[in-house]
Amino acid sequence: MIVTVGIKALNEEAHIAASLASACEAVAPLGGEVILADCGSTDRTVEIARDYPVRILQLSDPAQKSCGTGAQLAFQEARGDFFYLLDGDMVLKPGFLSEAIAYLRAHPECAGVGGRVCEADTSSIEFEMRARLNDAQASSAGGEVDRLDCGGLYRAEAIRSVGHFADRNLHAFEEFELAARLRAKGWKLARIPVDSVDHFGHAVEGPRLLLRRVATGYAGGAGEAVRAAIGRPHLSYVIRDFSQLRFGLAMWAWWLVLLTTLAEGQWAAFLLFLAVPVAYLAWRRGGLRLGAYSLVTWNVTAIGLAQGLLRRRRPTREPIPCRDLSARPGALP
Numbered sequence: 001m002i003v004t005v006g007i008k009a010l011n012e013e014a015h016i017a018a019s020l021a022s023a024c025e026a027v028a029p030l031g032g033e034v035i036l037a038d039c040g041s042t043d044r045t046v047e048i049a050r051d052y053p054v055r056i057l058q059l060s061d062p063a064q065k066s067c068g069t070g071a072q073l074a075f076q077e078a079r080g081d082f083f084y085l086l087d088g089d090m091v092l093k094p095g096f097l098s099e100a101i102a103y104l105r106a107h108p109e110c111a112g113v114g115g116r117v118c119e120a121d122t123s124s125i126e127f128e129m130r131a132r133l134n135d136a137q138a139s140s141a142g143g144e145v146d147r148l149d150c151g152g153l154y155r156a157e158a159i160r161s162v163g164h165f166a167d168r169n170l171h172a173f174e175e176f177e178l179a180a181r182l183r184a185k186g187w188k189l190a191r192i193p194v195d196s197v198d199h200f201g202h203a204v205e206g207p208r209l210l211l212r213r214v215a216t217g218y219a220g221g222a223g224e225a226v227r228a229a230i231g232r233p234h235l236s237y238v239i240r241d242f243s244q245l246r247f248g249l250a251m252w253a254w255w256l257v258l259l260t261t262l263a264e265g266q267w268a269a270f271l272l273f274l275a276v277p278v279a280y281l282a283w284r285r286g287g288l289r290l291g292a293y294s295l296v297t298w299n300v301t302a303i304g305l306a307q308g309l310l311r312r313r314r315p316t317r318e319p320i321p322c323r324d325l326s327a328r329p330g331a332l333p
Helices: 016-027 045-049 067-076 096-106 125-139 156-161 174-184 206-216 218-229 235-241 243-263 267-285 288-310
Strands: 003-009 032-038 055-059 082-087 090-092 110-119 143-145 153-155 188-199 322-324
Touching (some): 003 016, 003 067, 003 096, 016 032, 016 045, 016 082, 045 055, 055 067, 067 082, 082 096, 096 110, 096 153, 110 156, 153 156, 174 188, 206 288, 218 235, 218 243, 218 288, 243 288, 267 288
Parallel strands (some): 003 032, 003 082, 032 055, 110 188
Antiparallel strands (some): 055 322, 082 153, 090 188
């Protein structure tokens, strides 16, 4: 078994067919398998998946769902020498797996390799900003990176050397946390100038998306990633490279300054400290709209940092209970 493509999904009926079809097409010439790790979908995701030659594994307890749980569920059942994690709203580009496997075989020190991520829908301000970031990454693709956001192809051997693929406690930033563990073990990561996926995302307006992240626990991913590193060899990489930690701490300091100036009745200072970050981010993002949204995002990150640091953790290396839904209804065992 050369390669496994794991697809994590939760209520992805709008895009899951295209995602599954692209994964099946990609592994067919290589010798591989596709695993759908479903976190308890209540729509037609599983029903649609039964039309494809894939293994369908569903989380036994949907209350344990998280980005990390879905990713680790896919990996724990994988049999390939290489493993690619795909989101249920992503379509794998033809040819990327072959290019990525060739790169990893030529670079034995490299644990994983990613490509260019193409945002297919930028109607939401969130994905408009992501597209700009992806374009910046694409322009410099072709070298070592500190993480593989939005997916990459990994050596299964490298993943096993650090214990697990994704921390089941993480509601976000599982790629960064994995990268920190790998790099602390001496592995490298790279990005090549090849299109890897089309990402469709959820067409939700920015403010609603941010509120949903707080409500679902996604925003707490930053704090969860930091807490997972405490007392571990990769903590130094998290402190040095995790921008969400810096953003969160900066916002905590900003809140303290604003509260202090308010308590002391220093209204001019309060307005100045309120305006400075908005002006700075508007300049960095190329407009007041994107700057203001970035500031709101940073505040959500700061809230999530506190949420995640205080959240209870489950053991990371325990197998994730699941049920196999691959067989069609009425099929013989």
